[in-house]
Amino acid sequence: MKSRPFPLESIHSKKCAMSPKILVIGATGNVGHTLVELLAEQGSSVKAATRHPETYTAAPGVEAVAFDYEKPDTWSAALDGIGRLFLLAQGAGNEPDQAMIPFLNQAQTAGVGSVVLMTAMGMDTAAMEARGLRKVERHLMASGLAYTILRPTWFMQNFTGYMGEMIQQQGGLYMPTGDAKSSFINTHDIAAMAAAALTEDGHAGKEYTLTGSEALSFAEAVAVLSDVAGRAIPYGTVSDDDTREALTGAGWASGDIDLMLYLYNRVRQGLYAPVSPDVSDVLGRPPITLRQFAEENADAWR
Numbered sequence: 001m002k003s004r005p006f007p008l009e010s011i012h013s014k015k016c017a018m019s020p021k022i023l024v025i026g027a028t029g030n031v032g033h034t035l036v037e038l039l040a041e042q043g044s045s046v047k048a049a050t051r052h053p054e055t056y057t058a059a060p061g062v063e064a065v066a067f068d069y070e071k072p073d074t075w076s077a078a079l080d081g082i083g084r085l086f087l088l089a090q091g092a093g094n095e096p097d098q099a100m101i102p103f104l105n106q107a108q109t110a111g112v113g114s115v116v117l118m119t120a121m122g123m124d125t126a127a128m129e130a131r132g133l134r135k136v137e138r139h140l141m142a143s144g145l146a147y148t149i150l151r152p153t154w155f156m157q158n159f160t161g162y163m164g165e166m167i168q169q170q171g172g173l174y175m176p177t178g179d180a181k182s183s184f185i186n187t188h189d190i191a192a193m194a195a196a197a198l199t200e201d202g203h204a205g206k207e208y209t210l211t212g213s214e215a216l217s218f219a220e221a222v223a224v225l226s227d228v229a230g231r232a233i234p235y236g237t238v239s240d241d242d243t244r245e246a247l248t249g250a251g252w253a254s255g256d257i258d259l260m261l262y263l264y265n266r267v268r269q270g271l272y273a274p275v276s277p278d279v280s281d282v283l284g285r286p287p288i289t290l291r292q293f294a295e296e297n298a299d300a301w302r
Helices: 030-042 072-079 097-109 132-142 162-170 187-199 218-229 240-249 254-268 278-283 290-296
Strands: 022-024 046-050 062-066 084-087 114-118 146-152 173-175 206-210 235-237
Touching: 022 030, 030 046, 030 187, 062 072, 072 097, 084 097, 084 187, 097 132, 114 132, 114 187, 132 146, 146 187, 162 173, 173 218, 173 240, 187 206, 187 278, 206 278, 218 235, 218 290, 240 254
Parallel strands: 022 046, 022 084, 046 062, 084 114, 114 146, 146 206, 173 235
Antiparallel strands: none
């Protein structure tokens, strides 16, 4: 496991006097996995929600629990004894509200008092009002529950995820993003922000935009990866049609491809370029840089 690129003590200020049991949805994902680790290290009582609890290796103080949005019969046991909830959509579906809103309603009935919801940067803009995640945000804000909303930009971990696979398989990265910039964020910073919101006072009713400290084009980002990996990684701009063909060949579902093309279009519009101070303001340190991330993961591109 990689060493953690941030100090645990950076999220230890302003703790709540008592933190009730916390349910983390998506406990095996990039954000959820790190969030569970952080909460466990702080001594919080945590339920890690996963479709496959039998294969989940739980740290002390962590209980793996079966959960699936598509199986409402798993919701009650997952919510039993829970006071706080970390919530995000599972998968890239276009209508996450259809399961997430009923789940939120059940969580409130079960006694959950506060929710930290992760959506996406720009979800609060007029163009997103019809999107499912914005409907979830609106529902949560009107629910009467204490809430914090986290809206992160593009994950740095995409460069070791599906984009890393592209680099390995195609020898370079070819994206329909042009020369537009994005303020890439490390998912460790998202997890640290979620941990703060779940365990500290002062975050109720807050909406945080989570970005890195600089905006880079994908070409500039790949140049950082190349420098750290010690080899030239080609980058090229391709069309939406070429991207659809490549993702279809890689086995992506049509709806997921449509969503990715929509997000790439938003990149080209410059909508992920703004840099927010929220991570620094809350954590009391700068966000992790892309170079720091690359140095931690250089073997992924060699």
